[in-house]
Amino acid sequence: MELGVIADDFTGASDIANTIAKGGLSTVQFLGLPDRPAPASCQAGVVALKSRSIPAGDAIAQSLQALDWLKEQGCRQVVFKYCSTFDSTPAGNIGQVGEALAERLGVKGVVACPAFPTTGRTIYQGHLFVGDRLLNESGMESHPLNPMTDSDLRRFLRLQTADPVGLVPWSVVRRGGAAIRKALDDAAAQGETLVIVDAVSDDDLYAIGEALDGVPLLTGGSGIALGLARNILKGGTATAGSGSFAPVSGDEMILAGSCSNATRGQVERHAARHPTLRIDVGAVMDGRLGPEDILAFAREHRGKAPLAYSSSTPAEVKAAQERHGREAVAETLDRLFAEAARRLVEGGLRRLVVAGGETSGAVVGALGLRSLAIGPEIDPGVPALSSTEKPLALALKSGNFGAPDFFEKALATLEGA
Ligand SMILES: Nc1ncnc2c1ncn2[C@@H]1O[C@H](COP(=O)(O)OP(=O)(O)O)[C@@H](O)[C@H]1O
Numbered sequence: 217m218e219l220g221v222i223a224d225d226f227t228g229a230s231d232i233a234n235t236i237a238k239g240g241l242s243t244v245q246f247l248g249l250p251d252r253p254a255p256a257s258c259q260a261g262v263v264a265l266k267s268r269s270i271p272a273g274d275a276i277a278q279s280l281q282a283l284d285w286l287k288e289q290g291c292r293q294v295v296f297k298y299c300s301t302f303d304s305t306p307a308g309n310i311g312q313v314g315e316a317l318a319e320r321l322g323v324k325g326v327v328a329c330p331a332f333p334t335t336g337r338t339i340y341q342g343h344l345f346v347g348d349r350l351l352n353e354s355g356m357e358s359h360p361l362n363p364m365t366d367s368d369l370r371r372f373l374r375l376q377t378a379d380p381v382g383l384v385p386w387s388v389v390r391r392g393g394a395a396i397r398k399a400l401d402d403a404a405a406q407g408e409t410l411v412i413v414d415a416v417s418d419d420d421l422y423a424i425g426e427a428l429d430g431v432p433l434l435t436g437g438s439g440i441a442l443g444l445a446r447n448i449l450k451g452g453t454a455t456a457g458s459g460s461f462a463p464v465s466g467d468e469m470i471l472a473g474s475c476s477n478a479t480r481g482q483v484e485r486h487a488a489r490h491p492t493l494r495i496d497v498g499a500v501m502d503g504r505l506g507p508e509d510i511l512a513f514a515r516e517h518r519g520k521a522p523l524a525y526s527s528s529t530p531a532e533v534k535a536a537q538e539r540h541g542r543e544a545v546a547e548t549l550d551r552l553f554a555e556a557a558r559r560l561v562e563g564g565l566r567r568l569v570v571a572g573g574e575t576s577g578a579v580v581g582a583l584g585l586r587s588l589a590i591g592p593e594i595d596p597g598v599p600a601l602s603s604t605e606k607p608l609a610l611a612l613k614s615g616n617f618g619a620p621d622f623f624e625k626a627l628a629t630l631e632g633a
């Protein structure tokens with residue numbers, strides 16, 4: 217294995233696996249910390265953790281274990297992948313995990329760049345934009361678990377770090393790889409462990425990739441991996457690999473636990489032409505709605521792309537959280553979707569689309585899968601996936617990714633259409 221990734225959630229893992237696979241490396245997504253060596257054909261391994269919203273100490277411990285495993289597989293370069301909207305809170309975990317990995321590898325001046333221009337995430341003067349809005353006016357300020365209320369990444373990241381946070385501004389990035397490398401070395405000399413690096417286009421990300429050729433640690437969104445496969449392939453240490461995605465036909469289901477803007481639009485669009493089950497949070501919390509209701513709905517609408525969703529507006533989310541508690545709602549919904557998915561797959565489901573990072577983590581965790589092969593891209597940042605162990609194809613969609621017709625398109629891609 218040449219390249220290793222530690223991803224802080226499951227959708228994020230498939231996002232960066234997609235980027236690396238498109239770059240030409242044979243890529244496998246591992247679900248949780250692997251308990252055995254990677255297959256010999258695997259050139260890039262992405263370890264998907266569910267560490268974005270857990271206590272920082274636990275996230276650090278899991279990430280260091282993942283690092284050790286990746287190093288044992290031979291990786292010389294490791295990426296810590298987090299969200300392109302920098303999903304975290306002052307309690308963590310981007311800064312804490314980033315610094316812990318850097319300390320273990322004995323490095324400073326480590327890039328921190330969540331930019332993903334294809335999906336509108338750009339960074340200028342250390343401020344993160346989503347399209348033409350600053351992060352804190354993009355809808356992310358209402359996220360159920362990590363409301364993003366500060367677009368100044370240097371300031372926000374500093375709340376999570378022990379060391380000062382640096383900035384490589386776009387005026388340096390535009391001068392290319394050598395200038396970026398020097399700026400990162402200067403930052404390291406000043407004692408800055410993590411350094412926000414501006415990027416407004418894929419060209420900037422390729423320049424950053426050139427600057428980072430061979431460095432032991434990078435951190436960022438999937439965009440940070442754009443140039444890495446190219447570095448490895450040009451270095452002659454690997455030849456372009458091919459994936460082993462296996463399309464699957466058969467029963468299908470869509471589960472949406474994301475309340476992000478893009479998902480709510482996709483739910484609305486899908487509902488106009490397909491059967492949908494709206495999951496009322498109050499009913500779930502009171503025990504009036506459970507996995508059996510989702511199963512019955514799926515049975516009734518087999519073959520019609522049924523969708524069960526808890527996706528709600530920010531006002532509805534706020535009301536549910538005030539009534540029942542933020543964590544209790546999240547845990548109960550995670551359990552509901554996980555149990556429903558487990559029983560559906562046990563009953564022969566073959567194609568499963570999940571919207572939402574935490575939701576995907578809960579669902580895939582319950583399915584007991586070890587690893588996934590990476591298939592064609594459905595929409596930017598979302599590949600088709602197939603289990604390496606059973607006839608099951610999946611799409612794990614980040615909350616804010618995908619076109620309005622994503623769900624229909626995903627089901628078609630999963631069966632190879
Ligand atoms: N109607 C709702 N009210 C409150 N919380 C919700 C509701 N629906 C889903 N959630 C919770 O919101 C969180 C959404 O996170 P996630 O699945 O990661 O989506 P995204 O990818 O959009 O961030 C989950 O913890 C989920 O359980």
Ligand SMILES: O=C(O)[C@@H](O)C(=O)COP(=O)(O)O
Pocket residue numbers: 225227228229231232298299300301303332437438572573574597613614615616
């Ligand atoms: O980088 C991204 O935006 C995604 O890969 C990602 O991590 C999104 O997380 P969720 O929106 O929680 O799915």
